[in-house]
Each structure stands twice: as C-alpha cells, then as structure tokens.
Amino acid sequence: MRYLTERLEFFGSIAANDLAAYLRSDALFRSILWSAAFLACLSVLIMLLMTVRKALSVRVRSRINTRSMYLRQAIFRCVDDTGYCDELERELVQGDRALIISIIRGLMDSIRGDTRDRLVVILKRFGAIERHVHNLENGAWGDRVLAALDLAWYDPKDVAAPLLKALDDPSSRVHITAANSLVTLGIPLDVKSVCRKFTQVGKRQPRTLRTFMRRIAPNSVGEFLELLGDDNEDLSVLVLDALGKSQDYSIIDRVSELAKRHASKEVRAAAFRSLAALRHPAASDAITSGLNDVAWEVRTEAANAAGKIGLRETEDRLSELLSDTHWWVRFRSAQALIALAPTGLERLRAASRKHGLAAEISTQVLLEHAGEAA
Amino acid sequence: MNWLALEPVIINAALALAALILIYCLLVNTLYAYQLLLAYLTLRKRMVPDTPLVAWWRLNAESIPISILVPAYGEESTISESLRSLLNLHYPEFEVIVVNDGSTDRTLDVLIRDFELRPTTRAYDRVIEHAPIRGIYCSRKFKRLVVVDKVNGGKADALNAGINLSRSPLFCAIDADSILEADALLRAVEPFLNTPDKVVAVGGTVRVANGNAIRNGRVTNVALPTKMLPLFQIVEYLRAFLIARLAWSQMGALMLISGAFGIFKRSVALKVGGYRTDTVGEDMEIIVRIHRYMRENHLPYQIRFVPEPVCWTEVPEDLTILSRQRRRWQRGALETFFTHRMMMGRPSYGLPISTGFFFLLISEVLGPLFEAAGYVLMPVFWAYGILDWPFFAAYLALTFVFGVFISVGSLVLEEIELRRYSHPSDLLKLTLAAVFENFGYRQLNNLWRFMGWWEYLRGAHGWGNMVRKGFSS
Numbered sequence: 150m151r152y153l154t155e156r157l158e159f160f161g162s163i164a165a166n167d168l169a170a171y172l173r174s175d176a177l178f179r180s181i182l183w184s185a186a187f188l189a190c191l192s193v194l195i196m197l198l199m200t201v202r203k204a205l206s207v208r209v210r211s212r213i214n215t216r217s218m219y220l221r222q223a224i225f226r227c228v229d230d231t232g233y234c235d236e237l238e239r240e241l242v243q244g245d246r247a248l249i250i251s252i253i254r255g256l257m258d259s260i261r262g263d264t265r266d267r268l269v270v271i272l273k274r275f276g277a278i279e280r281h282v283h284n285l286e287n288g289a290w291g292d293r294v295l296a297a298l299d300l301a302w303y304d305p306k307d308v309a310a311p312l313l314k315a316l317d318d319p320s321s322r323v324h325i326t327a328a329n330s331l332v333t334l335g336i337p338l339d340v341k342s343v344c345r346k347f348t349q350v351g352k353r354q355p356r357t358l359r360t361f362m363r364r365i366a367p368n369s370v371g372e373f374l375e376l377l378g379d380d381n382e383d384l385s386v387l388v389l390d391a392l393g394k395s396q397d398y399s400i401i402d403r404v405s406e407l408a409k410r411h412a413s414k415e416v417r418a419a420a421f422r423s424l425a426a427l428r429h430p431a432a433s434d435a436i437t438s439g440l441n442d443v444a445w446e447v448r449t450e451a452a453n454a455a456g457k458i459g460l461r462e463t464e465d466r467l468s469e470l471l472s473d474t475h476w477w478v479r480f481r482s483a484q485a486l487i488a489l490a491p492t493g494l495e496r497l498r499a500a501s502r503k504h505g506l507a508a509e510i511s512t513q514v515l516l517e518h519a520g521e522a523a
Numbered sequence: 524m525n526w527l528a529l530e531p532v533i534i535n536a537a538l539a540l541a542a543l544i545l546i547y548c549l550l551v552n553t554l555y556a557y558q559l560l561l562a563y564l565t566l567r568k569r570m571v572p573d574t575p576l577v578a579w580w581r582l583n584a585e586s587i588p589i590s591i592l593v594p595a596y597g598e599e600s601t602i603s604e605s606l607r608s609l610l611n612l613h614y615p616e617f618e619v620i621v622v623n624d625g626s627t628d629r630t631l632d633v634l635i636r637d638f639e640l641r642p643t644t645r646a647y648d649r650v651i652e653h654a655p656i657r658g659i660y661c662s663r664k665f666k667r668l669v670v671v672d673k674v675n676g677g678k679a680d681a682l683n684a685g686i687n688l689s690r691s692p693l694f695c696a697i698d699a700d701s702i703l704e705a706d707a708l709l710r711a712v713e714p715f716l717n718t719p720d721k722v723v724a725v726g727g728t729v730r731v732a733n734g735n736a737i738r739n740g741r742v743t744n745v746a747l748p749t750k751m752l753p754l755f756q757i758v759e760y761l762r763a764f765l766i767a768r769l770a771w772s773q774m775g776a777l778m779l780i781s782g783a784f785g786i787f788k789r790s791v792a793l794k795v796g797g798y799r800t801d802t803v804g805e806d807m808e809i810i811v812r813i814h815r816y817m818r819e820n821h822l823p824y825q826i827r828f829v830p831e832p833v834c835w836t837e838v839p840e841d842l843t844i845l846s847r848q849r850r851r852w853q854r855g856a857l858e859t860f861f862t863h864r865m866m867m868g869r870p871s872y873g874l875p876i877s878t879g880f881f882f883l884l885i886s887e888v889l890g891p892l893f894e895a896a897g898y899v900l901m902p903v904f905w906a907y908g909i910l911d912w913p914f915f916a917a918y919l920a921l922t923f924v925f926g927v928f929i930s931v932g933s934l935v936l937e938e939i940e941l942r943r944y945s946h947p948s949d950l951l952k953l954t955l956a957a958v959f960e961n962f963g964y965r966q967l968n969n970l971w972r973f974m975g976w977w978e979y980l981r982g983a984h985g986w987g988n989m990v991r992k993g994f995s996s
C-alpha cells in the first residue's frame with residue numbers, strides 16, 4: 150500500500166504540475182465560454198430574424214397572391230382577346246413578367262388544345278423563350294432541367310439550337326430532358342450517337358434514359374438493332390427494354406438470338422423480358438432454351454415469358470422447374486402453368502398431390518389462384 | 524496510511540477527470556457543429572423539391588413496386604387511420620402488408636371490421652424464420668391490402684414475416700402509428716431509381732404528428748402541440764433527422780434508418796437474414812449488418828437519407844412512456860454497438876464506417892456515462908474548490924449553451940430549406956423550445972439513457988407498452 154501511495158504521489162506530482170498549470174490558464178476556458186455563448190446568441194438571433202422574415206413573407210405572399218389572381222384573370226382575358234395583351238403590357242410592374250410566366254407554367258399541365266396554343270403565344274410575347282434559354286445556358290441544374298422541359302412548348306425553329314446544344318450538358322437530367330423535348334418537337338436526332346453518348350460505360354444510367362429510349366423505340370428500331378452489336382451491356386439492356394415496348398415483331402429473331410447466346414445473364418434476362426412484352430409465339434425456341442439456362446434470373450424470365458405468350462410446348466419443362474432450387478423460378482413456373490390452363494393447370498394440380506418443393510409451390514400458387522378467383 | 528499525502532493525488536485525479544469530461548464535451552460538440560455545417564451544405568446542394576403533381580408526373584412511370592410492411596401490436600386506436608393514409612398513397616404499384624403480431628387487444632377485429640377482410644392464402648418462400656402464421660386475410664374493399672395474423676414474436680419477427688410474404692423488389696418498413704405523406708414513397712424511391720445498382724436502403728424524415736390536424740389519414744394542417752414534452756421532441760427530431768442523419772448519409776456512414784420509415788432492397792435484406800429478433804434496436808442493427816455484409820463481400824452500396832419524404836408519428840406525451848422509449852433506444856444502440864464492435868477501427872470496413880462507429884461509441888455508448896458524470900461531479904468539484912470558475916463556466920457553456928446553438932441551428936436549417944411550419948408564431952415557440960430543452964429536458968433524457976445502460980448491463984429484454992392516444996382524438 151505504501152509503495153502504491155509513493156508511486157501515485159510520484160506520478161501525481163509530475164502530472165499535477167503540468168496539468169494544473171495548463172488548466173489554470175484561463176484563456177482556453179474563456180474562449181470556450183465566449184464562443185459557445187456567441188454561437189448560441191447568434192443562432193437565436195438568426196432564428197428571430199427568420200421569424201420576422203416569415204411574418205413579412207406572409208404579408209408579401211398575400212400581396213403576391215392578390216396580384217397573381219388579378220394577372221390570372223388578365224391572362225384568361227388575353228386568351229380570349231389578344232388586343233388586351235397590349236393594354237396588360239402597359240400596366241405591368243416589376244416582377245409581373247416572371248409572375249405571368251410562372252402562372253402560365255402552372256396552367257400548361259392541365260390545359261390542351263387552342264387555349265394552350267394561345268397561352269404559348271402569350272408566353273412568347275412576355276419574353277419566356279429568352280428567359281428559358283438564359284436559364285438553360287446559365288442556370289443551376291434544376292433550372293436547366295425545367296428550361297429544357299419548357300422549351301418543348303415553342304416553335305422548333307426558335308428553340309432547336311439551344312436544345313441541341315443542351316445535349317452536351319454534363320448533367321444527365323438536363324441532356325435527357327433536352328433530347329425528350331427535341332423528340333416532342335419532331336426535330337430529328339442521331340439516335341445511335343445520342344444513345345451511345347448517354348450510356349457511356351461506367352456512368353450511371355438514370356431512369357429518365359429508359360423512358361426516353363422507350364419513347365423513341367417505335368421509330369428507331371433499325372438503329373436500336375444496330376446498337377445491340379455494341380459491347381456495352383447497360384446499353385443492350387436498355388435497348389432490349391425499349392424494343393420490347395416497340396411492338397415491332399421484326400425484331401424477334403435478333404432478340405431471340407441474344408436471349409439464347411449472349412454472355413451476360415443480365416442481357417439474356419432483358420431479352421426474355423422483351424420477348425414477354427412482345428407476346429409472339431415465334432420466340433418459342435429461345436424460351437425453351439431459356440428454361441434450361443444456368444442463371445436462375447434467366448430461367449425466371451423465360452418461365453414468365455412462356456406463360457405470357459402461352460407456349461404449351463413448354464409445359465413439360467415448366468413442370469420440372471417446379472422443383473427448381475430457386476423459389477422465384479418455381480413460383481413463375483407455377484404461375485405460367487396456371488396461365489396455360491386447362492392442361493397446365495391440370496399439371497399443377499397433379500404436382501400439388503405429390504411431395505417436395507414442387508408440391509409445396511403448386512399448392513401455394515393454386516390456393517392463391519383460387520383465392521383471387523373467389 | 525497518510526491521507527494528507529494522498530490529498531494532492533485525489534485533487535489531481537479529480538482535475539484529470541474534469542479535464543477528460545471537458546475534452547469529451549468539446550469533442551462531441553465539435554462533431555455536432557461539423558454535422559450541422561455538413562447538413563447545411565447538403566441541403567443547399569439539393570434541387571428544389573417538386574410539387575406533388577410534378578413529382579408524380581416525373582416519377583410514376585419508372586417507379587419500382589413496393590411492399591409496405593406494417594407490424595402491428597396493440598394498435599387498435601391508430602391502425603385504421605394509418606392504413607387509410609397508406610392505402611391512399613400516391614404511388615403506382617404498391618401493396619400494404621399488415622402483420623398483426625399476436626395483439627392482445629382488438630387490432631385484428633378492428634381491421635376485419637373496417638376493411639372487410641376475408642381469409643385468403645398466399646404463396647411465399649420462407650427464407651427467414653418467424654413465428655407461425657395463423658391466417659392471411661385480404662380486403663374486399665382494398666385490393667392492395669393483405670393482413671397477416673401471426674403468433675407474437677416481436678416487431679422484428681413481424682417484419683421478417685412481412686419480408687417473406689412480400690413480392691416486390693423493395694419493401695418499406697413503417698410503424699403502425701405513423702402517417703406517410705401522400706408522395707413520401709415517390710420521393711423516397713428516387714435514389715433507388717437514380718442509382719439502382721448501389722442504393723440498398725433509404726430513410727426519410729420522421730416528424731412529430733402531435734398537434735397536427737389529421738383527417739382521413741392525411742395531415743391537413745401542420746401545427747404545434749400545446750404540451751411542452753412533444754414540443755421538445757419536435758426540436759429533438761429535427762436535430763436528429765435534419766442534422767445527424769443527413770450528415771452521416773452524406774459521409775456514407777449512416778448507421779440508422781428509423782424503424783418508423785425506411786425502404787430496403789428486399790434481396791439485400793434477405794441476404795443479411797432479415798431483422799434480428801433478439802434486440803430492441805432492430806432498425807439500427809439491420810443497417811449496421813447491411814454495412815458489414817456489403818463491406819465484407821466488397822459489394823458497392825449506398826445507404827441514403829432523403830430529407831423530403833415525410834412520415835408523421837405520434838410521440839409520447841407523458842414522462843413514463845417517454846422514459847420507457849428512450850431506455851429502449853439506448854439498449855438497442857448498445858446491443859448493436861457491442862454485437863458489431865469488431866467493425867470499429869478496422870481498415871477493411873473503410874473510413875466512413877470507422878468514423879460512424881467512433882461516433883456511435885462517443886455519443887451512444889460513452890455519452891450517457893460522461894454526461895452523467897459531468898452533471899454530478901463538475902458542480903461538486905467546483906463547490907470544493909478543485910475547479911476554478913472559468914473551468915466550470917467553460918463546462919457549463921459546452922453542456923448547456925452550445926446545445927442551444929445546435930438545437931436552434933436545426934430550426935434554422937428547417938426554416939431555410941423545408942419550411943413546414945407556416946406561422947411565424949410557430950417558429951417563435953420552437954425557438955423557445957430549442958433554448959429551454961437544454962435546461963432540464965436534455966438532462967432528463969440523459970438520465971433515461973443512463974438507466975438504459977443499467978438495464979442493458981442487467982440483460983433486460985422487451986419493449987414495454989406504448990399507450991396510443993390515436994390520431995382521431
């Protein structure tokens with residue numbers, strides 16, 4: 150105990166001198182105290198200022214609302230009587246042009262036909278195109294997206310140049326929106342180069358790209374089939390998805406070929422999804438081979454396609470797949486057999502009377518089917 | 524033994540302890556300030572959120588099917604209101620799977636009556652184990668609704684049953700006492716659409732519903748509660764979601780997606796084995812386990828937090844229930860930390876995870892101990908003259924005054940970026956709450972966390988009861 154006390158005293162005396170000297174230098178503590186107090190007071194002050202700002206903004210908002218209501222009525226009057234636009238233009242005050250553009254922007258989604266055309270004329274008159282082009286070239290990316298979107302309302306010759314330039318915008322949202330607007334306006338695009346540019350290897354593929362490609366697919370089947378030769382899996386998956394929506398049966402052979410032989414399971418699965426969407430019996434060979442694929446994802450898609458198309462020749466294999474090691478393959482095969490009623494349904498009933506995985510999934514899917522039917 | 528000789532040693536030990544507490548406070552507050560700055564920068568960077576109509580128009584065509592899993596235990600007063608809000612969500616393809624986890628009240632009866640349920644069956648792969656299912660029901664009124672009645676096994680067990688039964692690529696776990704905003708799913712699913720190969724889980728903001736006007740499962744007017752306790756919790760929730768979650772998400776070290784509202788990739792949840800049933804912090808545990816699984820298998824992934832999708836939840840209005848909830852949260856955090864403690868400081872898990880774990884250590888594990896030690900010891904040391912006034916004042920400044928900065932800072936963020944409270948008087952009330960919560964409420968919270976530590980050491984289990992007032996009232 151005495152030894153311990155001596156040791157403690159020894160280390161204590163060394164540490165104590167330094168520690169006490171350091172801790173007794175008030176400067177550190179004072180700086181902590183004052184900086185904390187300063188930050189707390191500052192934050193409270195900012196919050197109080199924000200409260201005042203909110204109170205003021207409530208007033209301003211109510212004034213803007215009143216002005217908006219007036220301008221909205223004026224816009225509808227302009228739609229009916231174009232002569233009134235001159236009168237309105239004369240009485241505009243600062244900020245009214247932006248307000249008019251924003252009011253019409255809000256109306257565009259819900260108005261169609263002649264009224265919409267007249268609204269576009271009013272937008273042009275109040276300088277909306279210049280504002281959109283300025284935003285598209287210089288705005289933050291959110292503003293650029295909106296500008297690219299809104300330019301689709303106008304005459305192609307007024308907006309084609311800025312939209313084509315926007316295809317090189319670094320933001321995917323902006324360049325895809327610009328491409329969509331160009332398609333809306335009927336301005337021809339070099340589909341292959343645009344799709345290749347938008348789906349560079351290693352870059353993330355935004356969902357808007359899929360929508361865009363589905364949209365242009367019906368008129369670009371030839372180009373899309375050529376794109377399938379590219380060594381870019383992401384692009385192939387997107388192209389196959391878009392081709393499935395094209396409802397063009399001339400692509401079936403090429404898609405079937407990919408479904409059977411492509412090295413990537415993602416591409417093979419996408420090809421079967423595409424065939425399922427096309428629902429054409431010419432895909433029978435490919436689907437039969439897909440049901441024997443090594444990848445469970447591909448077998449699942451092939452089983453799904455077999456049911457969707459109604460390929461009775463696959464019933465034997467689908468019955469075997471009820472015992473597949475993967476649940477989704479078993480489940481989709483069982484669903485496909487139901488779709489192949491009455492013979493497929495009968496096979497499923499027979500499977501449910503046996504034992505093992507096939508019996509389990511058959512029973513579950515039959516019960517569920519009966520429940521849905523009820 | 525010479526006690527007089529020991530006196531300087533005791534004084535020095537006390538000084539050393541006081542210095543340690545002060546350093547701890549300084550470290551934690553610096554981290555909070557850094558999070559505040561990071562959250563501010565992140566919010567500034569994001570695009571102005573769309574209106575609900577534009578969000579629908581922009582996202583509906585590409586949205587991924589979602590199963591909403593609602594574990595329910597003793598929720599007879601809120602379940603119908605919550606379900607109505609869920610069934611009216613603006614989302615193209617979703618189903619709602621309510622898992623009645625052996626409720627002892629009339630939860631199932633209320634569901635059968637209000638939604639005209641009838642028995643059905645559903646094929647599913649029992650990948651994750653869970654307590655036996657007694658029956659599956661579907662609704663005559665709502666095709667999207669499936670109700671599963673099972674033997675009680677806890678919230679995690681109910682969620683596991685829901686994961687097994689769901690067939691969508693994504694599932695959304697929410698509390699039965701929560702109300703999702705109509706476009707919450709649309710907004711929350713966006714990271715999955717933008718980065719489909721990487722994002723495995725997304726959390727949204729949970730806000731306090733007490734005080735709001737709610738009609739037909741919709742929040743029709745955002746207002747503040749009249750009671751102090753929920754008001755303090757509003758500030759707390761804003762601090763937790765707008766600062767901490769956002770900052771950690773930005774750093775790639777998000778360790779918690781609230782059990783009240785989180786969306787997960789089903790395949791990943793199945794790979795990690797679903798929710799663990801032997802912890803009360805299953806929401807934090809599954810996130811940490813996903814981090815662990817993805818890192819150990821060298822898989823690219825992101826776990827994200829999105830501030831805009833909002834889930835409203837009822838918070839406790841009395842101290843007993845709040846205390847129970849906070850003790851449970853503390854136990855959950857400790858269980859998760861000690862289960863996965865080997866992840867801390869290992870370079871193979873990467874810098875963000877190490878940082879996240881380090882913060883978990885100092886805020887959730889050591890936090891209650893240091894804070895409690897500070898509240899008890901520092902005034903004593905000062906009273907006995909061991910600490911001089913500047914030292915003690917610096918401690919008080921770090922403990923109380925700096926807290927005001929962080930709490931009010933979260934309100935500033937809310938007002939700059941999200942602006943959910945429309946009345947100036949609401950802002951004033953919240954500012955006062957943000958100031959005063961640091962003088963009493965925070966200390967009380969720390970006491971509960973300390974008790975949570977004690978319960979953890981004693982090996983306490985179970986959730987305790989949460990008495991629901993019900994939205995309709």
